[in-house]
Amino acid sequence: xxxxxxxxxxxxxxxxxxxxxxxxxxxxxxxxxxxxxxxxxxxxxxxxxxxxxxxxxxxxxxxxxxxxxxxxxxxxxxxxxxxxxxxxxxxxxxxxxxxxxxxxxxxxxxxxxxxxxxxxxxxxxxxxxxxxxxxxxxxxxxxxxxxxxxxxxxxxxxxxxxxxxxxxxxxxxxxxxxxxxxxxxxxxxxxxxxxxxxxxxxxxxxxxxxxxxxxxxxxxxxxxxxxxxxxxxxxxxxxxxxxxxxxxxxxxxxxxxxxxxxxxxxxxxxxxxxxxxxxxxxxxxxxxxxxxxxxxxxxxxxxxxxxxxxxxxxxxxxxxxxxxxxxxxxxxxxxxxxxxxxxxxxxxxxxxxxxxxxxxxxxxxxxxxxxxxxxxxxxxxxxxxxxxxxxxxxxxxxxxxxxxxxxxxxxxxxxxxxxxxxxxxxxxxxxxxxxxxxxxxxxxxxxxxxxxxxxxxxxxxxxxxxxxxxxxxxxxxxxxxxxxxxxxxxxxxxxxxxxxxxxxxxxxxxxxxxxxxxxxxxxxxxxxxxxxxxxxxxxxxxxxxxxxxxxxxxxxxxxxxxxxxxxxxxxxxxxxxxxxxxxxxxxxxxxxxxxxxxxxxxxxxxxxxxxxxxxxxxxxxxxxxxxxxxxxxxxxxxxxxxxxxxxxxxxxxxxxxxxxxxxxxxxxxxxxxxxxxxxxxxxxxxxxxxxxxxxxxxxxxxxxxxxxxxxxxxxxxxxxxxxxxxxxxxxxxxxxxxxxxxxxxxxxxxxxxxxxxxxxxxxxxxxxxxxxxxxxxxxxxxxxxxxxxxxxxxxxxxxxxxxxxxxxxxxxxxxxxxxxxxxxxxxxxxxxxxxxxxxxxxxxxxxxxxxxxxxxxxxxxxxxxxxxxxxx
Amino acid sequence: xxxxxxxxxxxxxxxxxxxxxxxxxxxxxxxxxxxxxxxxxxxxxxxxxxxxxxxxxxxxxxxxxxxxxxxxxxxxxxxxxxxxxxxxxxxxxxxxxxxxxxxxxxxxxxxx
Numbered sequence: 001x002x003x004x005x006x007x008x009x010x011x012x013x014x015x016x017x018x019x020x021x022x023x024x025x026x027x028x029x030x031x032x033x034x035x036x037x038x039x040x041x042x043x044x045x046x047x048x049x050x051x052x053x054x055x056x057x058x059x060x061x062x063x064x065x066x067x068x069x070x071x072x073x074x075x076x077x078x079x080x081x082x083x084x085x086x087x088x089x090x091x092x093x094x095x096x097x098x099x100x101x102x103x104x105x106x107x108x109x110x111x112x113x114x115x116x117x118x119x120x121x122x123x124x125x126x127x128x129x130x131x132x133x134x135x136x137x138x139x140x141x142x143x144x145x146x147x148x149x150x151x152x153x154x155x156x157x158x159x160x161x162x163x164x165x166x167x168x169x170x171x172x173x174x175x176x177x178x179x180x181x182x183x184x185x186x187x188x189x190x191x192x193x194x195x196x197x198x199x200x201x202x203x204x205x206x207x208x209x210x211x212x213x214x215x216x217x218x219x220x221x222x223x224x225x226x227x228x229x230x231x232x233x234x235x236x237x238x239x240x241x242x243x244x245x246x247x248x249x250x251x252x253x254x255x256x257x258x259x260x261x262x263x264x265x266x267x268x269x270x271x272x273x274x275x276x277x278x279x280x281x282x283x284x285x286x287x288x289x290x291x292x293x294x295x296x297x298x299x300x301x302x303x304x305x306x307x308x309x310x311x312x313x314x315x316x317x318x319x320x321x322x323x324x325x326x327x328x329x330x331x332x333x334x335x336x337x338x339x340x341x342x343x344x345x346x347x348x349x350x351x352x353x354x355x356x357x358x359x360x361x362x363x364x365x366x367x368x369x370x371x372x373x374x375x376x377x378x379x380x381x382x383x384x385x386x387x388x389x390x391x392x393x394x395x396x397x398x399x400x401x402x403x404x405x406x407x408x409x410x411x412x413x414x415x416x417x418x419x420x421x422x423x424x425x426x427x428x429x430x431x432x433x434x435x436x437x438x439x440x441x442x443x444x445x446x447x448x449x450x451x452x453x454x455x456x457x458x459x460x461x462x463x464x465x466x467x468x469x470x471x472x473x474x475x476x477x478x479x480x481x482x483x484x485x486x487x488x489x490x491x492x493x494x495x496x497x498x499x500x501x502x503x504x505x506x507x508x509x510x511x512x513x514x515x516x517x518x519x520x521x522x523x524x525x526x527x528x529x530x531x532x533x534x535x536x537x538x539x540x541x542x543x544x545x546x547x548x549x550x551x552x553x554x555x556x557x558x559x560x561x562x563x564x565x566x567x568x569x570x571x572x573x574x575x576x577x578x579x580x581x582x583x584x585x586x587x588x589x590x591x592x593x594x595x596x597x598x599x600x601x602x603x604x605x606x607x608x609x610x611x612x613x614x615x616x617x618x619x620x621x622x623x624x625x626x627x628x629x630x631x632x633x634x635x636x637x638x639x640x641x642x643x644x645x646x647x648x649x650x651x652x653x654x655x656x657x658x659x660x661x662x663x664x665x666x667x668x669x670x671x672x673x674x675x676x677x678x679x680x681x682x683x684x685x686x687x688x689x690x691x692x693x694x695x696x697x698x699x700x701x702x703x704x705x706x707x708x709x710x711x712x713x714x715x716x717x718x719x720x721x722x723x724x725x726x727x728x729x730x731x732x733x734x735x736x737x738x739x740x741x742x743x744x745x746x747x748x749x750x751x752x753x754x755x756x757x758x759x760x761x762x763x764x765x766x767x768x769x770x771x772x773x774x775x776x777x778x779x780x781x782x783x784x785x786x787x788x789x790x791x792x793x794x795x796x797x798x799x800x801x802x803x804x805x806x807x808x809x810x811x812x813x814x815x816x817x818x819x820x821x822x823x824x825x826x827x828x829x830x831x832x833x834x835x836x837x838x839x840x841x842x843x844x845x846x847x848x849x850x851x852x853x854x855x856x857x858x859x860x861x862x863x864x865x866x867x868x869x870x871x872x
Numbered sequence: 873x874x875x876x877x878x879x880x881x882x883x884x885x886x887x888x889x890x891x892x893x894x895x896x897x898x899x900x901x902x903x904x905x906x907x908x909x910x911x912x913x914x915x916x917x918x919x920x921x922x923x924x925x926x927x928x929x930x931x932x933x934x935x936x937x938x939x940x941x942x943x944x945x946x947x948x949x950x951x952x953x954x955x956x957x958x959x960x961x962x963x964x965x966x967x968x969x970x971x972x973x974x975x976x977x978x979x980x981x982x983x984x
Contacts, residue, residue: 024937025921028898028947032917035899035944 002048008033011055108767112385113421115763117428119378120465122756124433125440125448126371127461132446133364136279136350140220144316145181146346149173149309149326150354154338155602161355164305165341167290167298170212172329173311179322180311184214186282187290187307191261192550192725195248202726203248204548208261209284210293210307216273218312219282226255226271232289238267239287242275263551263724265292278446281350302333311343318343362826363746370521370750373514374757375465379472380507381764385771386418386474418474426466443749505804508768512808512845513815515761518754519841520816524833525747528824531831532740538674539580539616543571543704544732545711546579546697547718553698556721563717564700569710571703574611575695581736583676583686590687591658592647592667601646603639604676604686607694613638613671615701623653623669626690634690635665641673643685659687678739700729762852765801769856773797797857798850805849809842816841874912883915883923885962888932888955895936895950898924924949932958 008030015026033054040050140146150163170185187210193203209215213233221228224242231237238259245254254269261267267288276283290307291299298304313322327340344354351361358365437448553560561573578585585605613625621641626633637657644652658664673683702710711729718727737744773780780793817833824830890896890904902915927933932955935947951959 024947025925027945028921029917031897031944031946032899032921 002051004037004047004051007051107770108385109421111763111767112382113425113428115381115385115760115767116378116422116425116469117432118756118760118763119375119381120425120429120469121432121436122753123371123375123465124429124462125436126367126753127465128448128458129444129446130364130368130371131457131461132279133351133360136347137281138347139277139279140346142218142220142312143346145313146218147311147313147318147343148346148349148354149311150342150344151305151330152340152342152355153602159355161342161353163308163354165307165309166302166305166330166333167294167307168300168302168333169309169330170214170307170311173309173326174214176329177311177322177325179314179319181314182214182218182312183309184212184218185290185307185309186211186215188284189293190548191286192263193248193286194260194263194724196258196260196266201248202724204726204728205286207284208286208288210290211287212290215287218310221273221276224272224274225253226269228271228273228287231270232287234270235289235292236265236267237270237289239271239273240269241273241285244285245269245272261288261293267292302330310346316345318345360742362823363742366746366823367749367753370518370753373518374753374760375469377511377514377757377764378760379469380511381760381767382421382469383472384504384507384764385767386421415474419470422466422470422474425469426462443745443752504768505800508765508801508804509808509811511761511764512805512849513812515754515758516808516812516841516845517816517819518750518757519844520812520838521820522747522750522754523837523841524816524820524823525743525750527831527837528827529740529743529747532679532743532827533736535679537581537679537736538672539618540701541581541732541736543707544615544699544701545714545729546699546732547727547729549575549696549698550722550725552724553718553722554695557698560698560717560721563720564714567710567713567717569702569705569713570700572611572615572699572701574615574699575609576612576697576699577605577607577691577694579697579730579732579735580616581675581678581732581739587659587687591664592649593655593657594649595647601643601685603643604684606676606686606688607691608688609690609692609695612699613688615699616674618674619672620669621672623667625669630668632666633668635663636668636689637665638669638671638688639667640671640686640688642683643687644670646685657687665689678736758848762848765849765852766855769797769801769853772800773856773859794854794857798853801849801853802846805842805846808845813838813842879913879915879919882913883919884927884932885959885966886913887923887927888951888959888962891933891949891951891955892959895948897946897948899946901949927955931955 011033012026012030015021015029033051036054037047037050040053041047045053137143148163149165149169150161151165152159152161154160165185167185170183173180173183189208189210190204190206191208193205195201211232213229215232216223216229216239223229226239228239231239240248240254248254248259249257254272257269258266259269273287311326323340323342326343330339330341344352344356351359351364353359433448441447557575564570564573577583583604583606587603587605590601590603608626610626610628613620620638623638625638626636630636639652639657649655652667652670655667656664657667671688675683676686677684700714702714714729715727776797780796783793783796816838820833824833886905887901890901896904898917898920902917902920905913905915924933924935928935928949932952933949934952935949937945938948939945
């Protein structure tokens with residue numbers, strides 16, 4: 001039985017095998033032979049004969065193919081090169097088609113690829129940052145076995161943690177605990193470095209480390225010259241980092257050279273180590289044996305807590321028994337304090353504080369989430385635009401199905417296109433990463449080396465992200481488009497059934513929601529920062545600078561001060577121990593009248609002189625300040641309100657007060673609370689006293705006006721009274737800015753990310769609105785000819801976006817609210833989370849969306865209706 | 873049978889001239905040409921379609937797929953601005969040639 005349809009199908013199949021003919025050509029031929037068959041049937045022939053005749057008309061397959069081939073090759077500059085030989089015909093033709101489609105729709109392709117590339121770039125960079133943060137400090141050989149010893153102690157009802165431990169701890173831990181293979185304690189100090197043979201070379205070094213002989217055994221800091229390990233067992237030896245050695249000695253060999261610390265002690269350079277890598281929190285430039293700088297009595301004491309102590313454990317596990325054993329060591333020595341010791345892994349130090357709470361880890365989490373947000377936004381755009389473009393090709397799909405292309409082929413086609421796009425986006429993004437290396441460094445202090453990009457972890461990450469994106473974006477169009485009913489698709493372009501529309505709606509809403517959340521986050525961080533900055537510390541922080549005291553200045557202090565006070569720019573001069581707002585010295589063992597046994601209060605220890613309180617504007621609320629008229633003041637004390645409260649003392653003035661077993665003095669005044677510690681730590685009880693042993697800083701308050709003039713005046717005075725020391729100063733308010741470093745940085749980064757997310761969203765909206773405008777071209781044309789104004793047309797097109805933005809807000813606000821509230825809980829002082837912030841973000845999102853979308857709307861509204869109606 | 877070279881040379885101007893009267897599809901073009909030429913010009917699909925595609929690529933035509941009421945899918949071709957100009961060019965060429973031939977053949981007796 002001859003079956004016409006089957007015969008035609010078989011005939012088509014044979015044509016499919018051709019490399020030069022594509023579906024449209026085959027369809028055209030099919031239509032042709034069907035017309036011919038119709039004619040022959042009308043003339044009276046039977047189907048079989050009609051078919052034979054019609055097909056014979058197309059002569060031999062090869063020559064037909066050859067003719068088509070000649071036309072094809074016109075594209076390749078008339079050469080006979082047939083690239084089909086390079087790849088299997090199947091994939092190559094699909095690839096050709098994909099490239100052709102892309103060239104046809106340059107604008108869409110550009111927007112789509114760039115949007116995706118941006119999203120990928122940002123996520124890659126964040127991924128890189130996260131990876132780096134998580135790996136900080138892990139480069140040491142013994143990283144898994146190293147733990148920091150943290151102190152846990154009670155002050156009244158509060159539990160506090162810090163990492164300042166007794167000098168004697170490291171040795172005691174090593175000797176008394178079997179699990180501890182080795183232990184080291186080290187302490188940061190500042191020192192003045194000078195050289196006997198180079199008069200004018202003087203350096204203030206901030207990062208000098210006092211170490212014991214185990215330091216270089218326990219930590220991995222590769223040496224370049226000499227033997228640092230051995231060196232730190234020799235008193236009088238010093239080890240430098242490569243750059244420091246270079247800074248001091250240029251190209252000369254540093255070994256054996258002598259340098260002087262604080263104009264007092266000489267040290268011989270016995271080793272040079274490699275510069276400390278950027279991913280290390282332990283960061284110093286010079287290393288000196290602790291025994292050379294701290295006297296033996298202090299070294300064996302348990303009362304002074306300055307160094308950090310690390311232990312190297314047998315196996316990397318911390319047992320409760322071990323912690324108990326260690327705690328026992330300190331409790332034995334300081335029975336009156338409620339102190340215990342806990343261990344913290346080296347790898348956690350960068351991201352978690354000593355009490356185990358998340359510090360940097362917070363940001364790692366937040367930025368990871370933001371990265372995912374941005375990637376999702378980019379993918380959403382990509383999917384949206386891909387499907388939008390696909391709709392235009394509905395006719396093509398219908399055509400091919402009519403011609404007999406199998407669904408898999410069509411799906412595969414779309415899929416391949418998606419992969420092609422994703423790969424191109426990947427290429428662009430890698431290029432962008434390379435170009436943005438500098439910006440990245442500014443924001444994070446990290447550098448991206450090319451080798452980092454090639455590391456297996458990173459490559460895997462990139463691959464995953466790319467594949468995920470390609471799949472996500474390609475699967476939907478591939479499956480949906482290939483399932484069209486061909487005839488329906490051809491007839492009216494695309495069945496805009498509710499299902500497809502709501503999918504797109506959902507995507508846009510999600511995207512705008514994410515952007516809003518980021519906007520709110522950005523606004524929230526900025527607001528909190530401004531709030532913290534504006535908070536009153538309780539003392540004058542503006543116009544106050546401080547300088548380090550030195551031996552010469554100490555001798556000449558009065559003269560120096562008098563000279564300065566002659567300067568009209570200078571308002572006050574005084575001395576203290578540490579910068580206000582950073583006063584971290586505490587003391588225990590305090591006694592007062594009416595103290596209960598078991599009472600133990602840690603006081604902030606604040607040495608001042610007669611002028612300090614006035615300079616800082618700290619107010620007396622009871623009693624009086626220190627005065628030269630009362631020589632007994634040298635052993636008297638002033639407390640703050642918090643201290644009185646902690647001691648439960650009524651009528652404190654005149655009551656006895658002592659710091660330790662030996663001396664007793666009287667409380668002569670109470671000051672209003674001020675922030676001796678950074679704001680985050682809240683207020684503490686403090687004791688102020690005249691302790692000339694600890695006048696390490698000179699404070700100077702200058703009058704409002706030109707800072708530079710005042711400074712040059714001060715420098716002149718300095719040069720007169722302190723010649724052997726470099727003139728260095730810092731402003732208090734600038735110092736506090738450093739405290740906010742993490743927040744400022746987070747704010748900067750969040751701002752950048754929010755803007756990028758919005759930009760990507762705009763790209764997506766642009767493409768989407770263009771597509772929708774095109775879809776409605778016919779409708780618009782008709783309306784315009786019926787007299788609709790341009791404004792109406794614009795409204796018609798933008799109306800739906802307005803609703804989408806509204807919906808996005810409804811979704812975004814609760815999420816943003818909870819996230820922000822969560823973050824703010826970390827700060828003892830926080831701004832109020834008010835409505836204006838959210839409204840502002842919503843307004844911003846609305847304005848940006850409408851602005852972007854209106855481009856296309858206006859263009860469509862102003863277009864000539866005749867154009868849109870012509871092709872019907 | 874008309875010589876191959878002549879058939880080939882006349883394809884383009886014939887197609888353009890047919891399409892000037894309105895858009896059309898391949899099979900119908902072949903029929904029209906057969907009718908107009910009284911059967912002397914019987915174009916095969918192997919000959920016509922590649923030419924149509926080449927002309928489209930050169931910008932003289934644009935094509936569009938249309939569905940007939942009977943559900944048959946056909947590819948319609950339409951002449952473009954560029955095509956118009958090309959047709960003018962071809963007409964002038966052919967008219968020069970035929971003018972020359974007419975002049976030469978006038979004194980000769982009729983050929984039928």
